Amino acid sequence: MSDQMKGDVVTVSSTIENAVRVETKRQPLPPRERLETVFDIQDVDAIYGSKPALKSVSMEVYKNLVTAIIGPSGCGKSTFIRCLNRMNDLVPGFRMNGTITFHGQDICGSDVDPVAVRRTIGMVFQRPNPFPKSIFDNVAWGLRVLGMKDNLSDRVERALTQAALWDEVRDRLKASALSLSGGQQQRLCIARAIAVEPAVVLMDEPASALDPIATQAIEQLMHDLKDQYTFVIVTHNMQQAARVADMTAFFSISRGAEGQRWGELVEYDATEKIFTAPSDKRTEDYVTGRFG
């Protein structure tokens, strides 16, 4: 191994030390056989029209862990996470091959109702997208639609408390959600997602439009809530993945003949392992900041 290489290893460990200092409460991972599989993803290809976006992705997502998806722009991170709750159905020309099961149930078949899938698997988007309604109605709308109307205000309060927003908005629940700051809006979107009690919360770069303090608040709430939910988070911020995630999947771009490019899963392992001792050269190049 060259000196150059050793230098890189030092950089990696200092990144990890930072991460560990920020997030000291991370529990050690239980052994794999004790983990319960939520998603079993087998050989998933995603295609937009005739352009492949993802090729043969296989991985398992485990219950009550935070799983981070990292990788360079255009590697299909968002496409992948949107496969997990059928959000890509809205995209014209989108096709998916392979199977994704949720607790052993296929969720991609044409006979599966995507609405039912999305009731169990909630989503928080990259840009805060509250409804142009009051703060209360933002959280209550989903509850009303799903018929969870008993103790409506209790449910709203609980969701807002879990999303660490209750103290800031308790006096102005009737105010428009759009009067909140960006970070508050995103926490409201998280409250809206968890109010309907999904099993999994998918987060597509939830902090990319937020300042560091709001980012920290969202990372903290993921940490606090993961014994109740399973989180899958897409991020292009490696420090964030190192801070919040128990498992990390690294996606990268592959190039074929005729200038075609698609994303694929390079490595999937415990976060510590991905950031300190990755087994694939491409992962190492990425987490040490040599590309991407």
Place this chain on the structure above:
Amino acid sequence: MSAAELTPLQRPTDRLRRRKAVNRGMEFLAWLSAAVAVAALGIVVFSVARRGASALSFDFLTKTQVPYDPTAKQGLANAFVGTFVIVGLATLMALPFGILIAIYVNEFAPRMIRNGISFVLDVLNGVPAIVIGFFVFGLIVVAHGQSGLAGAFALAVLMLPLVARTTMEVLALVPNSLREAALGVGSPRWRMTLGIVLPQTIGGVLTGATLAVARVAGETAPLLFTSSLVAYNTSFNPAHPLQTVPVAIFELSESPDPTDHARAWAAAFVLLMFILFASLGARWLATRSRRKLGRAAR
């Protein structure tokens, strides 16, 4: 040439001077075009008002037509009521259909059908009003005779593409992130459309409807075939042919009696004012809904 030969800023070169002159010329042309448009409207309103002024009175608005009797105190109340009934019925027919078409095309239809229907609506929008009048004549009038209902149906056919197209446009302005947000909490599509998408578009839909009303209120051709063989009494019953303002203008302008001509001008003035205020109302609704969205965006 030495490098020191820079032109001082105070002395523009000939090229620069020419560019400035061209710029001023073009600005003047643009200003002139705008002035011509405004002047055209001003002249129309002024001349209509001047010629109609002698016939405009309270009686004109409240009394019924008495044909062939220039000495009788008379007005065009029957035509105003008829236009109100026919346009109102046309709006009741066209508005729900137009909105439902737009919702289907924008929120549910596959792309092929969406493009097809948009094209059909554009063609329908381009069909001359008299052709639509003739179509309704063949469809309804031949079998059932003229009636306010037939006239309203003809106007509704004219309004339908206007309402559907404007509604489609405002639906397209609703950001997709809102739709994703609604679906992301497990909402079915129809709940998303009804609860999240449609409330965003109410201002725009009302604006489109108001403009469509203003547009068809002045239509003459389709009514000539469908609701012009009128009895000159004031009636709200659309089962009979009803007098309307545009048809009344047409008939009065052909009369040999000069007081009838004045009445035609006065009716034209009332129609113009109605259209003007309807357009102003539409603008007010549009800015109000924009302000509401703008306040929301802050």
